[in-house]
Amino acid sequence: MAARQGVQKYFFYIKQKVAADWKDLAHLLGFDKPDIGNIEGRNRDDRSRCMDMLEEWKKRNGNAATIGVLMEALSEAGQQDVLHGLKNKYPELATQQETGGQPQRQTALQPQQNRRGQPVSSHHTTQPKQATRGQPPSGQPQYGATEQPMSSHDTTQPTQETWDQSYSDTSRQPQQETAGASSTGEATYASDCPVCPNGPKKLFIVHSGEDKDSLVDPLAHEIVGQGVPMEHVFYDKWSIGYTQGIKQSINSAIQDSCCKLAVVVLSEDMMKKYWPRKEIEDFLMRRIRFFPIFYGVEPEEVRKDYSPTLADKRGVVIPKTGCRVDDNLIAGTASSIRKILRDL
16 A cells, blocks of 8 residues: 555655754655755755755655665665654554665665665765646535636735745644545545546646645644655645746646545635635636635635635635644544545
């Protein structure tokens, strides 16, 4: 099961536990000082740096970035508590060996490696990470209800500065309102990965950067952890590459006929932004399914000030307290989203 769902399923737990020791892990995964310096400079805290490093490692190594390689690196870094925690949280890892018997660790930098999996040459430096925009999708119900474009009381025009700013933070905390919540958050749905006649069913997360840390980031990783492939979840942190244009990537994802569900994280911050509004309007024209998350706002507020259509959709209400949302609540919300996507 671990292999089918991918190593990304374990990233969120690892970044929470490794945190300040991420540089040691990065070195063992093949990152050199310039790489580590770039990662450190483009993130504001150690947890974000650790997650960025893990995602970059996966991107560079592809299928060679396995949980066995990662567990070996954790063992060499002296992170025994993290290894034990992984095995307790994910029973499928109980038979994994922490050190021997794993595939030779591929480095994040060069395909040519020495015995320890370190690159023979370390002259490669990473490019600065492109500004992410943290946009989640909002879509129209599959039965095709229409809505007039949202009022234009927000006169803020998009600029490169506001674009980057809108999607640079993270915060989450949902209060579950829908059925189907998971009490454990364990990923047990690999066999339910949704597919459609024209390709895989995909979802798009529309959100504001201010909501990433507390809600959006952990939710996106939990959705992947529950069996939805990462490439089927449009989330700016992993869906927009170094060389891709932000607008082009987003427009392509919105127009993708396989995109069936828009998860919209509605908050006071989000409702002030130009780009999430634009994404929602584009999804309304496509008439796809919406799953609203009312984060610190009530449906009636959304109905009055933003979008009656979104206010009428069944979703979840999550109070915004300034703290990260409870893991069980995140797991339940992700489970509801996964089931909706599967049944579309």
